[in-house]
Amino acid sequence: MPDGLINPSHSARQNWMALLARATREELEAAFADLSPRPGYTVLRAPEIGLAMVRGRAGGTGNAFNLGEMTMTRCAVRLDTAPHPVGLSYIVGRDVRHAELAALFDAILQSPDRPESIADSLLGDIRRRIADERRARATESAATRVDFFTLVREQGGE
Amino acid sequence: MNKPVIGFENVGAGFAEPVADAQAMFRCILDATAHPGRTIEIPGLLANNTGQDTKLSGAATAVALTLLDFETPVWLDAALAPAGNFLRFHCGVPLVTSPADSRFAFADDIRGLPELTQFDLGTPDFPERSTTLVIEVPELSEEPGLRLRGPGIQTSVPLRIDAISDIFWKKRADLASLFPLGLDLIFTCGRRLCVLPRTTNVEI
Numbered sequence: 001m002p003d004g005l006i007n008p009s010h011s012a013r014q015n016w017m018a019l020l021a022r023a024t025r026e027e028l029e030a031a032f033a034d035l036s037p038r039p040g041y042t043v044l045r046a047p048e049i050g051l052a053m054v055r056g057r058a059g060g061t062g063n064a065f066n067l068g069e070m071t072m073t074r075c076a077v078r079l080d081t082a083p084h085p086v087g088l089s090y091i092v093g094r095d096v097r098h099a100e101l102a103a104l105f106d107a108i109l110q111s112p113d114r115p116e117s118i119a120d121s122l123l124g125d126i127r128r129r130i131a132d133e134r135r136a137r138a139t140e141s142a143a144t145r146v147d148f149f150t151l152v153r154e155q156g157g158e
Numbered sequence: 159m160n161k162p163v164i165g166f167e168n169v170g171a172g173f174a175e176p177v178a179d180a181q182a183m184f185r186c187i188l189d190a191t192a193h194p195g196r197t198i199e200i201p202g203l204l205a206n207n208t209g210q211d212t213k214l215s216g217a218a219t220a221v222a223l224t225l226l227d228f229e230t231p232v233w234l235d236a237a238l239a240p241a242g243n244f245l246r247f248h249c250g251v252p253l254v255t256s257p258a259d260s261r262f263a264f265a266d267d268i269r270g271l272p273e274l275t276q277f278d279l280g281t282p283d284f285p286e287r288s289t290t291l292v293i294e295v296p297e298l299s300e301e302p303g304l305r306l307r308g309p310g311i312q313t314s315v316p317l318r319i320d321a322i323s324d325i326f327w328k329k330r331a332d333l334a335s336l337f338p339l340g341l342d343l344i345f346t347c348g349r350r351l352c353v354l355p356r357t358t359n360v361e362i
Contacts, residue, residue: 044171045248076247078166086166 016109016123020102021091023126028101031122035115040080041087041104047075047096075099077107085110164247168212168240172223172248183224187344190353195306195315197298197352212241217346218264218292219244225290226251226262233260233277233289237267257289266294268321274329277341285338288356296320298347308358317352319345327360334359 020028032038049071056067074090077100087107089099105122108114173179182201190198200220212219222241226232226249233254234242241264245251254260257277265271271293280288303318304327333340333356340356354360 042171044169046174046176048176078169078171086169 013106013110016119017089017102017106019123019126019130020105021089022130023098023102023122025095025098025101027122027126027129028098028105031105031118032101034117035108039104039108041077041107042080043075043077043100044086045074045076047073047099049073049094049096073099075103077103079107079111081111083111165243166247167243169244169247170212173220176223179220180224183220186351187221187224187353190344190351191342191355192310194308194310194354194358195300195317195352197300197317197350200349200351212244213238213266214241214244214264215294215346216349217351218294218344221292221344221346221351222262222264223248228252230261231259233257233263235263235265235267235270237270238264238294260289261287262290262292264292264294268293268295268323268326271326274333274341279333279336279339279341282339285340288339288341290342290344292344292346293322295322295345295347298345298350298352305361306354306358307361308355310355311358314361319352324362327362330360 050073051069052072054067054070055064057064070092071094072090072092073094073096074088075096076086076088078084078086085107087103087105087110089102089106091099091102105118108118173183179201186198186200190196200217214222222232222245226245228250230249230251231254232245232249232251233256234245242253246253251262257263257272260278263277274291277289277291278287280286297318297320299318300316301318302316304316305314306317307314330341330343337356342356343354345352345354
């Protein structure tokens with residue numbers, strides 16, 4: 001799997017939506033508490049919990065098969081200030097507050113007068129934390145790695 | 159899979175409590191259908207749709223949020239075209255351009271309405287698959303005007319609907335000969351609605 005944190009072929013919005021979906025609720029709550037003024041918003045679609053079928057391909061090339069279902073939560077909000085951008089979120093799990101905040105920040109990031117601190121600090125922090133966790137996990141699993149190799153048996157010795 | 163992207167113009171909030179509100183609203187529609195001519199006030203839903211004008215009345219919006227889903231193709235008349243995004247976002251409905259393909263049709267401009275026979279009247283095996291027509295009217299009350307008779311009405315009840323011509327009622331009466339095929343009508347006005355199933359006789 002590619003790094004996935006920044007995919008250059010994705011638009012800026014796709015990238016930040018991916019980051020917001022992987023943020024923790026605490027990160028978003030903290031950023032929300034720091035907002036001033038706190039933007040007003042209307043919930044267009046209250047957070048809904050549902051299932052999504054995850055499909056995979058063996059080796060990435062075979063026929064698609066159903067890997068299993070995963071829980072997802074989605075939400076849509078609209079900012080009360082012009083031009084009333086609509087923010088959407090789809091997150092893994094059942095944290096409805098996370099979904100609502102992720103949708104709110106998606107809307108804020110689309111507004112022309114967005115506070116630059118969100119784009120820089122919030123998204124940067126999330127990106128760094130995810131990268132750190134990934135690195136820690138990689139280090140941890142590297143220590144337990146076993147290289148399998150096969151000894152070639154001697155031929156013909158009776 | 160390449161559906162056109164949904165724009166968010168005119169997309170306001172849906173039900174605050176989707177399950178409970180849709181159930182309460184379903185009960186309203188059921189009552190109204192069981193009692194043709196009774197005008198029913200919808201429960202206090204959909205309060206915060208400020209500035210997002212779909213052109214749909216509160217009652218029509220609530221009917222849509224309650225009854226529509228991805229299996230109910232919807233036809234909108236030109237006056238209600240701004241509601242398209244709202245219905246696609248909240249209900250996931252496909253919008254169709256031909257009245258004959260629709261399960262539900264919403265109309266505001268009664269004069270510009272296509273001939274009733276252009277809507278789907280159902281088939282003899284499945285008469286319930288006909289189009290249900292939701293019509294916005296400027297005035298709707300249980301005052302003298304029309305006189306309704308038929309199943310669900312003990313003797314007769316009065317109903318006043320403005321802006322519907324006598325020709326419309328005559329054409330609707332013509333559909334009676336096709337029974338069990340036919341059209342069911344929901345009239346909406348502000349937060350009130352009234353249902354005229356295909357079995358109801360309207361005397362002008």
